[in-house]
Amino acid sequence: MARAAKPRENKDKKARDLPTGIALLWGEQDQPARGPKPSLTPQRIAQAAVTLADAEGLETVSMNRVAAEFGVSAMALYRYVPGKTELVELMVEAVLAEPPDLSAVGSGWRARLSAWAHRQWAVYQAHPWLLAATAMRRQIMGPHQLAWMDTALAALEPTGLTPGQRHQVFLLIAGQVRSLAQQRADFDEDHNREWGRLTSELLNRHSDRFPALTKAIADGAFTSTELDPLDFGLDRILDGVQVLIDRA
Amino acid sequence: MARAAKPRENKDKKARDLPTGIALLWGEQDQPARGPKPSLTPQRIAQAAVTLADAEGLETVSMNRVAAEFGVSAMALYRYVPGKTELVELMVEAVLAEPPDLSAVGSGWRARLSAWAHRQWAVYQAHPWLLAATAMRRQIMGPHQLAWMDTALAALEPTGLTPGQRHQVFLLIAGQVRSLAQQRADFDEDHNREWGRLTSELLNRHSDRFPALTKAIADGAFTSTELDPLDFGLDRILDGVQVLIDRA
DNA sequence: CATGATTGTTTAAGACATAAACAGTTTAGA
DNA sequence: TCTAAACTGTTTATGTCTTAAACAATCATG
Structure with missing residues (x-):
């Protein structure tokens, strides 16, 4: 990482005037005619990186470590992937897999959006590093990402909202998840407990500075498990969207 | 970065059984009696790092670069700050400054929460690196962060919601911002334009795969500027919260 | 005034991404 | 069939980063 934005010439012929990284994401690359048969593919590399990240976290995904998974040198990967940035993009794309099919989920926009959010949530749960991976660089490019977006926008079509509003609602839901x-x-669990311990310790010393917070903790606002955060947030947002729809 | 969690012994005496990093965040450190006068303070270091990050981005904040700002060697900083992780935490704390005073903002919970969100938004706008800085590691520890939290929770007290619900609403708003x-x-502007160009190019080739998205773009859903994203999202969420309140 | 705590420096180790040069492999075209 | 181009993977090396370790200089307190 820590590489300045560099033009990086595109030498492909068949992949028509697309930046290399994007052509990669869309699988639009020409396979070579001459030379030794490639022993890897960008997708296999990305897959290995994904399982590595799933198991040991994104930090341990280094070119060296991934290459070791195939028994090749780190530099070998650069024959398939322009750089680490692009590898991470491929990882994201790999994990997004096929977008959810919401046609089975009733027909209401609300049920569908809710289902969409839960599926997306499941992906984040299965691959916690996804957050960091998408945080670092540009969003939304690969076909799988666009497909997720497409299904959400499709679910919003029957609402009667304007296209601009539907887009905003999509952003809202995606952002909430x-x-x-x-x-x-x-x-995580342990960290949470430790945080609670330290925070109450500190609040004891400064309870006058944080009255509302102190009270909230005393009332168990932070330890109550009766509310599922995802559903709570979704219900509020969707209620709010319903209000908007009714008003139109 | 890329440093495994290491216990790191605490040698302070006055700072009572707090991890060094946290004592630092709360300003609970004893100043030394003997030895040369310190030429820096953790706060001044953090401040320099903040102005650096504001000007050139978080990536350029390296121990070397920050130290150079004071004309000292990189290692000198380690006399004041246990490591880079803690420096970043101090940066966050520095930028959160004093929490907003919402007493001037009418008395309704809704107006206050909205104002709170706008203030928080302003902080993100002024310090874009804040996002990356808080994304990497644990949230909420320093007194300033807690103070922000406190004001938001205080604004929610008159709603009649349960403590758990208020907490969830807080998380929802903070998450939205x-x-x-x-x-x-x-x-950013340029990137957005470039993204639009490439995406429509790609959608042209695959418009059948993304019907809703294609339509949304054609309808200008992505380029409309009439809706302010922050206010739109807030209005939906707050409407939803209102529904919850009315139902109780 | 000397002792020991504390500051800042230099040196160096180890991780990382990736550039450059090179050796071996395969196939298209002569 | 042979040769040259295209391609793969390797080794070596560079620059960047955090931070450990050893050391020299400094200053209040006994």
């Missing part, structure tokens, strides 16, 4: 995943990632 | 900042950070 994402930010919740963020909050989860920060607080 | 954050995820919006995320989306903004990814898409």
